[in-house]
Amino acid sequence: MLWSRLFIPTLRENPAEAEVVSHQLLLRAGYIRQLGAGIYNYLYLAQRSILKIQGIVREEMDAIGAQEFLLPALNPAEVWQESGRWDIMGDNMFRLKDRFGRPLCLGMTHEEVMTSIARGELRSYKQLPQIWYQIQTKFRDEPRPKSGLLRVRQFIMKDSYSFDLAQEGLDAAYEKHRLAYCKIFDRCGLEYVAVEAHSGAMGGSQSQEFMVATNAGEDYVVTCKATGYAANLEKAVSRPVPPAAPDPAGDLSPKEVHTPGQKSIDEVAAFLKVPQTSLIKSLVLVADGKPFLAVLRGDHQLSETKFQTAAGCTEFRPALPEEMRQWLGADAGSLGPIGITNMKVLVDAALEGRRNMISGANKDDYHLLNVTPGEDFAAEYHDLRQVAEGDTELESGLPLETKKTVEIGHIFKLGYKYSKSMGLNVLDQNGVEQPVIMGSYGIGIERVLCAAVELYSDANGMSLPVSIAPFEVVVTPVKAADATLRQAGEDIYNALKKAGIDAILDDRDMSPGVKFKDADLIGIPYRVTVGKKLVEGKVEVSERRTKTMTEVPVTEVVAWLAEKIAAAKQS
């Protein structure tokens, strides 16, 4: 490719609308242009990178025996109505009607369509297992698209689906995917962690997310360096920081104390001169229409996901002030678990074994001293709290770390959700109809690119891994007007191409500074500079990532680069 003939619209300045690094650089480096909120044009460079990522994904999927399909992005409503997700997806689904008024939608994911294929064709256990995948554009009407390509309304996803007769088959398909994903992300040059993820209320038994740590991310993961523990914050468990003060000893009875105007945990703790860890926090929640009281240590925060699991609900909200008054007889700030009979009380496990704590009295401006969970009120213990700063690993007590991350892949044991709702059954060895057990596995293709940019960039631009950079090598004759340099550059370029190296020749009649800056900006891993040293029969090879420069004889440069590139793709 001759740079002079390509459309690579680099910008000297950052476009005003870009906030996160990957967004800024993808725009500046001429990879993408925005068409609308959360809708992007992928220009030549982006498409080259994306094709390389897809190529790696294909190779690794094919390697586990997965078969590539291509399903419609445009879906009739019926299949989504059958699974029940036509309603569940709500406003996140793009919906439209055809000329006859028939409802359609743009696919957000393809469990339904895959299941509809399977149920028509899979009849016998002998046809199982199957793994089917596609690389397809997905549509989601995000309430707030943002961060460039990280949260968009239209994006490319590799999604695969496994079909098995029994749990062991699903386990095997899941494990194959887990290993394939590791290979894919390794080959894409990413640093990532696989974390335990929340599987949702709908029967999913196991799920893991592949996360890349970056400040541009929106998910939090908790990891322990020492033990390798890693989980999404939604699901992470930990050993809490011990209470800041010992509980008063003895078998004391609850005692009212006047706390005028003291509502927040902060205020009450200060007023009574005790640490927050001696207080009991009580939250009134309405889950699937039923009231619940969630009880936590004063300094702890409720994990919404854990509460949902404990309450067995699909949605919940905080109670309204009127509801609290009606049910508990006091306003928020004076609520507590004692004497509650009209709702279920869920207590966080961190309160187990504590004694003589302080809670609201269910009477405005009063709190109770000497409240002992399990004695003064019935306590059903659950893990309800979110991992907090300073918590340690549950088993080992070693330090935990919380990081902001972006999700690039997710593997998920679906179970029978779709096969049951949509009637996907096969006959087993005994001729008995059995529902098929399924798994679903996704990779966000653009997110792989974004994550790489976020991980590997500097003041000069991006510095992509060799395997996914739009080009592997740029050959830059310093002076285009110099016929000798130009010819030498062309020769090297042709030799690289012949050796199967993905090279580009920067034949533009520009000052060298511009060419160097552009090459750095778009992140080509190696640059061959053809200049002064040519009279000695040498060129200079610069490595983008390490900023190192090596003089290499012209006669050896192809072999030198071939070796480097092969090595870079290995690791």
Added chain:
RNA sequence: CGGGGCGUGGCUCAGCUUGGUAGAGCGCCUGGUUCGGGACCAGGAGGUCGGAGGUUCGAAUCCUCUCGCCCCGACCA
């Protein structure tokens, strides 16, 4: 959906408070000189000031409505 911000040549932005001939830098075109980290000289092209309506002799500027984009929150398989 709530809160905030921004829409002026391709890009970054000034001008708006206090109405009076649309500007700068970068980029682009032509010619020339240059050529190892975003060169220089000379000449040139390019803008319905997001859109509609209103006030006014006169609107980028004031008023009303509207559309779009960004950020925070709500939301997020």
